[in-house]
Amino acid sequence: MSVAQPHPLLEIRNLEKVYQLNSGLLQRIARQPPLSLRAVDKVTFSVKAGETLGLIGESGCGKSTLARTVLRLHEPTGGSITFDGTDITKLPQKDMTALRRRMQIIFQDPYASLNPRKSVEDIVGLPLALHGLAHRREIRDRVVAMLESVGLKTAHLGRFPHQFSGGQRQRIGIARALILNPSFVVCDEPVSALDVSVQAQIIALLESLKRELGLTYLFISHDIGVIGHVSDRIAVMYLGDIVEIGPARELLREPKHPYTKALLSAVPQIDAGAKRERVKLTGDLPSPLAPPPGCKFHTRCPFAVDRCRRQVPALRNVGSDRTAACHLVDAA
């Protein structure tokens, strides 16, 4: 699939998002020490134009925060974001607004992300109106065209979100995200709230839209089967860190990082004989407020050695186009 090394559309360096909890006045008066939560901890990766980068990890590991920080829907507290050659980390919000036409997001919850009091025409057309991109009549035409390409009908224009099924609502969300002709789209768990048969419809839709419109996706899901099918490359996140990145096929066939191994081996398989040997984890995900020192995974890692408790493993090359952050994986 690799077309003569296209430049990365998105480049993320040491991106950091730290939330300050209880830093309010009351807490200061009560002299509580400030608590900080490193939701995204010095993350580095890039997304090439035209590819789908899949992001997997368990709930609370920081996937959604990372996605929103990349789009600057949340402000980063460190590091840099370069989009199509421009450093956008500190771009004023008014310039971001213009840029946002090219960077869009599809949310997980089709129920919560649509305004219940607006008609489909208004919901899908709003971005056009906001960006002053089209006149009323033209808006309607473009909305109709967009609805058709996501599998909805002109007859749906005047209806309201509650009159649609979950899958149809997700189609409305997709239409809203794509009406501005973005080049980069974050899909944040776009099918997690849907039933399997509807899930498959939406995945097929997202893939065909990607081909037709030449989109680049950052695709977030906790469903590893889904990620395996849509992604060119996969990044694995654990407690705010990316612990492994690599081409989808190779990473799934031969995971390097112990966490990736455990994650993949836990996925229930319907094929007899497809099952990998289980890498069993013990314990729950530690609190992100007090991540373990050294390798953050050492409290659950079956291979942990003494060094893991003291020293943070760096993300380094472990094969062609593959990186992992583990002391025990041989460097390439």
Next chain:
Amino acid sequence: MHSTRSSATDMSAPLLSVRSLKTCFPTRAGLVTAVDGVDLDVYPGECLGIVGESGSGKSVTFASVIGLVRSPGYVAEGSIRFGGVDLRRLDSNGWRRLRGRDIAMTMQDALTALNPALTVAEQIEEVLLAHAEDLPKRGRQAAVRERAIEMLRLVGIPAPAKRIDDYPHQFSGGMRQRIMIAIALSCRPKLLIADEPTTALDVTIQAQVLDLISDLRRELGMSVVLITHDLGVVAEHTDRVAVMYAGQVVEAGPTRELIDRPKHPYTRGLIGLIPRLSDLDAPIRPIEGQVPELIGLGGICRFYDRCEFRASKCRTDISMIDVGPDHRARCIRVEEILQ
């Protein structure tokens, strides 16, 4: 799923036997028939999987079994027998004795199913005390507490003696699920009904919880009904499976047989659209269309609108037919389309 059984349990009678179950909910839009003509058997020691999409009637079926259909809903027809007892005739005293001790059910949503105002200790001890006639009055409280701590240890809660006096919200989602299982198992039921015990959990935690249920099933010799929408979970953890669609069982059989050789068009579609890690190139083929509303159905196959094999003869009520040993499907054209 009655008739011909070929497995080792051949000789034994089913522990739970449901026939022609029909459960309805009056709503403003009309009468919703959430479950319509369901037959199920659960044999001693086996794990039966119930799989189906949202709204297919999985939860209502088993709410009916344990007498917990929410009013104004009601069981309209059918028989439900558990170890020789007719559950539809049971009075509230009978239920109190049965529920928890012989049949236990873990609910889909652990947070709302646990009582937020009571500590975990109080909730487990309540179940244990209700069935602790065998323990001497003196020292009963202490013995019960000890058993409660033991149950938490069994389900893998770290430092159970310390954490038992915490409230549900002080535990993570995975731990709350395990606490529900601990409560359900504390009286060593003959039948555990686990409604989506792992749907809200991450895969690594899901694997821990499912392994735990399987281990306990073997140790305690209990039967398990595992309700899920994940066919992977069914494949790895169940002996037999029933696939539900729009309030009916549309296919039922031994798990491996049903997954490897699905007969009903819906089951075949369902299996075809699972993204498989073992075959990344296999396209995901969606089933087009939507599940029908459960109002005023009948006179036509419920899968008709979405079925690529539909024909005029499908415009009638379809019943289950045998398609193999202990394998049945609700499709009138099953012979023709398999050729």
